[in-house]
Amino acid sequence: xxxxxxxxxxxxxxxxxxxxxxxxxxxxxxxxxxxxxxxxxxxxxxxxxxxxxxxxxxxxxxxxxxxxxxxxxxxxxxxxxxxxxxxxxxxxxxxxxxxxxxxxxxxxxxxxxxxxxxxxxxxxxxxxxxxxxxxxxxxxxxxxxxxxxxxx
Numbered sequence: 737x738x739x740x741x742x743x744x745x746x747x748x749x750x751x752x753x754x755x756x757x758x759x760x761x762x763x764x765x766x767x768x769x770x771x772x773x774x775x776x777x778x779x780x781x782x783x784x785x786x787x788x789x790x791x792x793x794x795x796x797x798x799x800x801x802x803x804x805x806x807x808x809x810x811x812x813x814x815x816x817x818x819x820x821x822x823x824x825x826x827x828x829x830x831x832x833x834x835x836x837x838x839x840x841x842x843x844x845x846x847x848x849x850x851x852x853x854x855x856x857x858x859x860x861x862x863x864x865x866x867x868x869x870x871x872x873x874x875x876x877x878x879x880x881x882x883x884x885x886x887x888x
Contacts, residue, residue, distance in 0.1 A: 754877075761858060768850035772843070777802055779851060781810055782844040785820065785836045792831035819843055 746752045765776050780800040784791060791799070797807035811834055814820040819840035822832040836844065859867055 761854070764854045764857070765851055768854055769847055772846055772850065774843070774847055777806070777810060778814070779844075779847045781807070781814065782819065782836065782840055782847065785834055786841065786844055789835050790833035792833055794831070796834065814840070 744752065762776055765779070769775060769779055777800050781796055784796055784799045788795075788799075793807050793811060794804055796811070797804045800807065802810075811820060811822065814834075815822060817839075818837055820834045821837055822834045862870070
């Protein structure tokens with residue numbers, strides 16, 4: 737699939753391969769989360785809240801790679817389902833920090849096990865050293881694309 741005239745060769749493009757890997761990973765995650773009544777975004781939100789309690793809608797949206805509006809709709813759904821709670825009024829500013837409920841934690845446990853199985857399948861052909869190298873390489877790429885800033 738080489739393209740003349742300075743185009744990107746899709747067979748050797750690391751960016752294209754990363755996008756393909758991301759797409760395949762997302763599909764595999766959706767497949768194992770669907771029976772649990774979850775999407776990848778739903779799972780990501782619960783995981784973020786478990787690891788960083790009290791995140792605002794904006795912080796969750798950035799962490800789950802969705803818009804603030806999409807995250808707000810998801811949080812409303814998760815509140816109705818009893819997976820998260822948010823205060824009626826913002827303790828400071830406008831942000832309504834969300835927290836997992838016991839029900840949300842139980843759902844997350846099942847989803848985490850399902851997602852872990854996908855990741856183990858993805859990494860099955862790699863040694864521990866290759867996995868460490870891949871992590872280091874991906875972090876370096878992210879850092880470079882974010883401008884090499886200390887906060888990125």
